[in-house]
Every structure is written in structure tokens, then in C-alpha cells.
Amino acid sequence: MQFPSKTVHRFKPTLAAALVAVSMFHTAAFAVEPFVLKDIRVEGLQRADAGTVFASLPFRVGDTYTDDKGSAGLRSLFATGLFKDVRIQIDGSVVVVVVEERPVISKVEFVGTKEFDKDNLVKALKDIGIGEGQPFDRALADRAETELKRQYLSRSLYGIEVVTTITPVDRNRVNVTFSVTEGETAKIKSIRITGAKAFSESTLLSQMDLTTGGWLTWYTKSDQYARAKLNADLETIKAYYLNRGYLEFRVESTQVAISPDKQDISIAINVTEGPRYTVTGVKLEGDYLGKDEVFRSLVAVKPGDSYRAEDIASTTKAFTDRFAAFGYAFARVDFRPELNREKGTVVAVFSSQPQRRVYVRRVNVAGNSRTRDEVIRREFRQFESAWYDGQKIKLSRDRVDRLGYFKQVGIDTAEVPGTQDQVDLTITVEEKPTGNLMLGAGFSSAEKLSLTASIKQDNIFGTGNYLGIEVNTSKYNRTLVVSTVDPYFTDGGISRAVDVFYRTSRPLSTQGGDYEIVTPGATIRFGVPFTEFDTVFFGLGAEQTTIKGDLGLPDNYKLYRRNFGETSLSIPLTVGWARDSRDSTIAPNQGRYQRVNMEWGVAGDTRYLRGDYQFQQYLPLTNRFTFGFNAQIGYGVGLSGKEYPFFKNFYGGGLGTVRGFEQNSLGPIDNNGAYIGGSKRININNELYVPFPGAGNDRTLRLFGYLDAGNVWGNDEPIKLDDFRLSMGVGVSWVSPVGPLKLSYGQPVRKFDVDKIQKLQFQIGTAF
Incomplete structure (x- = not known):
């Protein structure tokens, strides 16, 4: 989850300051005739480097100064985000740039945050520019506060209130404090589904992860509303209908209402089922590499059965995987139903275009900060400079996942620019802790005092090897085991x-x-x-x-x-x-x-x-x-x-x-x-x-x-x-x-x- 960034609440946008400065410049220097610059001076700097100012100006000593260049210089200096105010003054043949620096953030603090870890909040804010030592920007602070509220709303905390306090301190610095009143979590009071005739409301509700309050929802949190959860449940209900022949099922509308005290949520879902369809035939259209019978054997749709979206999806995937096994990484397989609404029948039509055959130029590994590349690469069955093989790529991903060293494993395919028949593969992993340290002590009338300890590391030093040591000092059963696996x-x-x-x-x-x-x-x-x-x-x-x-x-x-x-x-x-x-x-x-x-x-x-x-x-x-x-x-x-x-x-x-x-x-x-x-x-x-x-x-x-x-x-x-x-x-x-x-x-x-x-x-x- 992206943790929220917090905002600076009371400040006005810097655009007003920019407009005032530009206006002042035009008022004071509108009639300035072009002249050759003999010198440029900068006044008002406290922390910023003068080189930053000079680098942003579109003119140098020896250039001809004009009003247009002065306006461009103002815009460029404001764009750096370092200055609260900028003025340009003309002193003979010398341009004087007068700046007022933005205050620097001295400290970012949170008060009242229980739902999110404060360290994660500080890091998330720093990533968008609100952090200690960074120039204070009101617009970014406002955006951070809005994001913070959004994240609380995603956890059903609709009573969230955020007050941002900006406290000036010495040396042109400010402290930013976000005071949060989280409020109570809003709970789902009711879920109603209307328009369903083929299946009972209770049957459809049982397909959903969202539920009304129950004695175990304190653990599952299934009674806490989230739009993403509701969308997932709507897709589940749709899949339930599509897998039982209702090809034209659709969700007409959803209404989510919250009580005035922001504690109870009511959800109403209106659906249209449509007729139930039976499959009467299957057609294959397009290019199947002369292996039509091979592809036909992969069809999961059976004439005489009710229409099932799962069968359509599995057939499409099987076709795509088979094309990929022949090296056609970008094969396109489309499904088109031919409906007879009067009879309630459908003909499943699959249209395929294998596109072009490609081979793998390079296999890249990303995301592994601890595990060595070779530990991941040796599980790969798709080799570089070989024809693209979808089955081998899937097997490679599964083998890396089965190592147990990673939370997530994914493979991305990217075309090589300037070529028609090459792709690069990037396997991205998210590492997880693979070590386990256990210390324990026990006492019983029979065993007396016993101590147990074990150290287990599945991926020691990132080599993929296992090392384990187990010790038990029980009076009646003592054990010392040292194990290694390469x-x-x-x-x-x-x-x-x-x-x-x-x-x-x-x-x-x-x-x-x-x-x-x-x-x-x-x-x-x-x-x-x-x-x-x-x-x-x-x-x-x-x-x-x-x-x-x-x-x-x-x-x-x-x-x-x-x-x-x-x-x-x-x-x-x-x-x-x-x-x-x-x-x-x-x-x-x-x-x-x-x-x-x-x-x-x-x-x-x-x-x-x-x-x-x-x-x-x-x-x-x-x-x-x-x-x-x-x-x-x-x-x-x-x-x-x-x-x-x-x-x-x-x-x-x-x-x-x-x-x-x-x-x-x-x-x-x-x-x-x-x-x-x-x-x-x-x-x-x-x-x-x-x-x-x-x-x-x-x-x-x-x-x-x-x-x-x-x-x-x-x-x-x-x-x-x-x-x-x-x-x-x-x-x-x-x-x-x-x-x-x-x-x-x-x-x-x-x-x-x-x-x-x-x-x-x-x-x-x-x-x-």
C-alpha cells in the first residue's frame, strides 16, 4: 500500500507570488532599453548556492539584456521551487537578482496516527518532497494531506480529520505537524442485491468477501468497506453468472450510502441477469500454423453445455500458451460469441493471429539485493539467444517462486527497440526474510528445566544454500543437529x-x-x-x-x-x-x-x-x-x-x-x-x-x-x-x-x- 503524504494546510499557492514579482518587474523595467551586461549580482541567498541562480538565468555577462530575457529568468527561478519571491533590478549595466528563499522543513511530526506506522508515513512524505531539510512547498503539503485522508477512507475511517500546523522556527525554518483524529471505523450494516431471479440473494452474498458485521469480523475485517473490495466482489458475482450460462449479465448500478454519524454503510447492488445460453458449436478462425487439430484439442468449450466464461478464458489461454511454445510471444486470440437470443444459443468463435516469431535476446534479473543472480538464473529454463518458449518461461517463474526466498516473482516481456523479432525478459523478485532464530525454555515436573534453540537460514549469504543448527537440553531427550543443503x-x-x-x-x-x-x-x-x-x-x-x-x-x-x-x-x-x-x-x-x-x-x-x-x-x-x-x-x-x-x-x-x-x-x-x-x-x-x-x-x-x-x-x-x-x-x-x-x-x-x-x-x- 502507498502510505499517505501529509499536507501543509494554510498556505496559498506560490503562483500569486510569481505573478506579483513578474508584475513588479514589468512596472519597474518595462522601459529598459536593451543593453550589454557588465555584471550580475545575487542578493538574499541563505542556503541555496549562487550557481543554482546563475544556471537558471537565460543571460550571461557580455550578453545583451532584454525585457523578454528578464521575464524568462523570473519564470525559471520560480520553477526551481527554492524561492518564495524573486525580483530583478537594473543598476546601470548591472542586473541585480533579489531572492527570498522558501523556508526549509526542520521537522515533520505526526500526532494521533494509530492506523499507519509513523516511520512509513515519514518516508512516504519524503518521497514526494515533504521531509526534513527540503524546501517547504504548500502545494505538495496540501496534496499530501489529501492523500492521507484518502488512505484513511480506504480503511473505512470516514470520520478522519487532519489539521496541519506550520510552526516557524529560527533561521528561516518551519516545523510541519499533522494532527490526525482517526475516528471509529465505519462498518457495513447491510448489503442488498436486487434484480436477481435465477439465484437467491443469500447465494450471491455468499460469493462476496464483503459482509455485514459478525462475531469474527474483528479478525477478517470483511465488514469494512473499500471500493476496491466491492469492485472485486462485483467481478466475482459476474463470474458466477457467466460460468452458469448468463452471457449478457451485467451490474446496472451500485449505491453506497453512509449514515450521518459516519459509522454505518449500506450497499445496494442492482443486476440484470439476461437469458441463459447453451453452446451449440465451436468455430476456429484465423491462422493456426497448420496445426488446427492440435489447437482444437485444447478447446475446453463443449457443445451442449451451458456457456461458461471459465471455459472461454482457459481456451484462450491455452491457445496463447501454445503459440508461445512455438515462439510467437505476441499471438492474438480473440473470442466472439454468435448469439441467437430467440433460442438462447451461442456459437463460440475463436479468431487467432500468431503475429511474428521472436527469440529472447537477454534475460535480466531485478529486485534481488541479497540473493545472487546465479541463484535465480540457474532455475531458468528459457535461455538467451533461443526461441521464445512460453512454457519454459512459466516453468522458470514457477521454479524461482518455489525456492521460497521471495514474496513475489514476476516476469515482464519487452520488445527490443529497432527490431521485429527480439524480446528481453526481466524477472523481478521481492525478497523476504529466509532466516529463523528460535529460543525457548520450558519447565515441567518430569522434564525440569529445558532449553531449546535453533538457527535456520534457507538462503545463507544469498547463495541459495541452507544451514540449520538445533539444540535441545531436555533432561530426558537431548539433541544436537547440524544440517546443510547445497x-x-x-x-x-x-x-x-x-x-x-x-x-x-x-x-x-x-x-x-x-x-x-x-x-x-x-x-x-x-x-x-x-x-x-x-x-x-x-x-x-x-x-x-x-x-x-x-x-x-x-x-x-x-x-x-x-x-x-x-x-x-x-x-x-x-x-x-x-x-x-x-x-x-x-x-x-x-x-x-x-x-x-x-x-x-x-x-x-x-x-x-x-x-x-x-x-x-x-x-x-x-x-x-x-x-x-x-x-x-x-x-x-x-x-x-x-x-x-x-x-x-x-x-x-x-x-x-x-x-x-x-x-x-x-x-x-x-x-x-x-x-x-x-x-x-x-x-x-x-x-x-x-x-x-x-x-x-x-x-x-x-x-x-x-x-x-x-x-x-x-x-x-x-x-x-x-x-x-x-x-x-x-x-x-x-x-x-x-x-x-x-x-x-x-x-x-x-x-x-x-x-x-x-x-x-x-x-x-x-x-x-
């Missing part, structure tokens, strides 16, 4: 990740026992991009596990120590594959995500195979309802006659698995009553997202209902349907400033006596 370890795009860790775990004092599990280790992984959407990972690790103590040691831990000794070494080889087509990794609405990870203990004291597969699918049922499905299957087995290592077990119950059950409480239980996990796991999660009451179409805050199923099985236990636990419940999903947050309340539907129930649960950081 996404372009090779020029071909192979990534490398290195993790070094040290973990210790002990039983809680409430469980009894004096044993301790110590696991230092390190892994190195490489990611190889096989396609633009598929990446295969492989790596090698080394982990040393030491089991200390005996009191309270679970039976499977004892068995493992008996077979492998107190200290054992595992060297796992990992292979994985991932594909992600979700529209968002934080709050998905549609798309699919798949991941496979295989871990094979190839050397050391252990021999095992561990696999994990995850599948996610998001389906937008309507523009406001979304169904999400998640399934995860894990399986591990010991090899070469050796036991499957307990520290590779899967766990179930709680967040991310089967909600409503206590975290990690599903699966086998040893003789000491400890939950030890298992080598097999199945989780199935279903969620239906619905709008939060009062939040309108805001997708960052939604309600959901869920149905979960799953369990964990041990090495010798077969997977049986009868063992599945089921739970169902409701929750709130919120994309908070620190990540996706979920709060759920569930009730087990199918449980057993040994299960531990936890109905209220909380998680942050992942979609499921």
Missing part, C-alpha cells in the same frame, strides 16, 4: 544434504528406570532431478547406538543388546523419490503429493530394510469446500537372520497419525508397560475443510472435520483389519505467522482397553 552441488542441479547429529534419550522419572540410549551419527544425501517435477534421492549414513543401564529397560532393547552388544553400528543406504503438484505446501486446496523413502542397512552390525510411502490428494469440492486425503504406509524387516533394530520402529497415535489417541501410544506394549512402536504402520486421514463462520472466503482460517484410521504392528504380528483404531472429530486450521496451525478435538470411535485417549490435540508446521 541445492546445486553440481551445475546439473544435483543437490547435497549433510546432517550431523547427537541424540540421547532416557525414560521419564514417572516410568522408572536408569537406562539411556545414545545415538551419534551423520548422513549425506544427494537429490537428482530426473524431470522438472520428479526428484530421486539417495544417500549414505552412519549411526552408532549405545544402550546404557538395565533398570526399566524394555525387553526388545535387552534382546537387541544381547544380539549386538552394548554399542552397535548401523550404516544405512537411503533411496527416495518425491513428486509435488500441490498448489500450496502450507494450505493446499488442490493437487497431489507423493513420497517414497527406502532405507537399507547394508553394513555394520545391523541388517534391515525400511520403507515408507506417503500419498496426499486435495480436491476442491466447491469454491469454498475442500476435501483432503492422506495415506501413509511403513514397513520394516530384519535381513540376514538379524533382528529389526528397535530404533527404526514406527510409532502411531496422536498428531500426524490417528488423532484422539495419545502421542505414540498405539502398537505393541512390552512387559514394563512401555509403548515400543513396531515395524509396520498404516495411517489414513480424511479431512473436509469448510469456511470458518464469519471469515467469508478467507482460506487462512477454516474449520475441518476429520476421520482417522490406523495402527502399528510388531515384527511377529500380522496386519489385521480388526486391529485398526478409528477416531473422528473437528478442528480449526489457521495459517498463522509462524506456520500452519491445527487445533483438533476428537473422539475415538474404535478403541481398546489398553489405549490412552487424548481428545484435545495441537500441532503446528504441517498440513496433516
